[in-house]
Amino acid sequence: MADIDALTAAHRFGLGARLGELATILPDPKGWLNAQLTEVSSVLNDPTLLTSAQAITLFFDFQNAKRAELKGGAVAAASALSKGKRTDHARISHFIKNIDEIKKTEKLARQTLDTGAVVSSVASSHSKPQAVKTSQEILQEMYNALLNDIAARTLHATVTPASFRERLVRFWSDHFSVDFNKNQLTIPTAITMEREAIRPHVTGKFYDMLVAVESHQSMLLYLDNWTSIGPNSWAGLQFGYGLNENLARETLELHTLGVGGGYTQDDIIEYAKAITGWTIGNPDFNEDTLGEFAFQPLFHEPGARTIMGITYPEGGTGPGPKCPAGFCPPPLYGQTYCPQAGLSFSLGHPAAKPDRSIGTGLY
Secondary structure, eight states: OOOHHHHHIIIIISSOOOTTHHHHHTTOHHHHHHHHHHSSOOOOOOTTSOOHHHHHHHHHHHHHHHHHHHTTTHHHHHHHHHTTTOOHHHHHHHHHHHHHHHHTTHHHHHHHHHTTOSOSSOOGGGGSOGGGOOHHHHHHHHHHHHHHHHHHHHHHHHHOSOHHHHHHHHHHHHHTOOOTTSSTTTTTTTTHHIIIIIGGGTTSOHHHHHHHHHTSHHHHHHTTGGGOOOTTSHHHHHHOOOOOOHHHHHIIIIISSOTTSSOOHHHHHHHHHHTTTEEEBOSSSSGGGBTSEEEOGGGOOOSOEEETTEEEOOOBTBSTTTGGGGTOOTHHIIIIIHHHHHHHHTTTOTTOOOOTTTTGGGO
């Protein structure tokens, strides 16, 4: 019969024991857990799953197909003729119009899922060229991309010999959660962040994970930073478009320091300015990197930024990548994340007193 330590390792720290696994754990439960921190990888390599860039490209295919259906097929041809001839003024005007169109899909995304109009079966249109697919067929592909990712994630959790490591992946995915139901653009992209930004860093340095997450397409889309424009940037001065503080506020309030963490509203605004220009390649700007992270200088608020007393100079993509180092000082792990992780593994048991030194090496 397995002893309590082996059962605790498998069920409290892992996802439950696979057939015969308790016998493997029994001789050294702590060693079984520790080995998963150094000797295995969390990376989920599945060539059948879409990357974020591919998923976002799929959305823009859907958008073009929908417009063509509404306007008799003339949209794609007109767009192709005008591409490359547009001024920056025309590009930004179309970009903002595009954003407004995407925002209108927020209710549609929920209604489509709630009514069961989209199911998990792969559509028969899969072999069709993308250019001749209907918008509904492409929307089906977007939902399939989400469901295929969920299926692969679930299967991996079921068969992995490193379920403790998988629990850590899920802890951080919950910490940096995004909502796939925000709009139709987030449907196929929300879950890709776990594969691309969290799994590679799950037992690495928190700073590396933080920068990877905050600059990931899913987070930029979910918290609207891809449309955030500095008031003194070219686009801000020409059109009066403004700053979006969502990502900056979430980074300080939820992802790092927390409420009462010593930052002010001015610090949120400064960080929001630092990450203006962090966007994604789209049909109007940075189209050569469609769907990928892109830095757009026309959107970026110029200048160094001072946040919580530290000044960050301009860099290749603005001061943004340097700033998170000031949001995650080494004590943060002991004071915030170690207790959170401890409570997660103890299932919230009120008697649990997690060691505040656990995980400080992940800095």
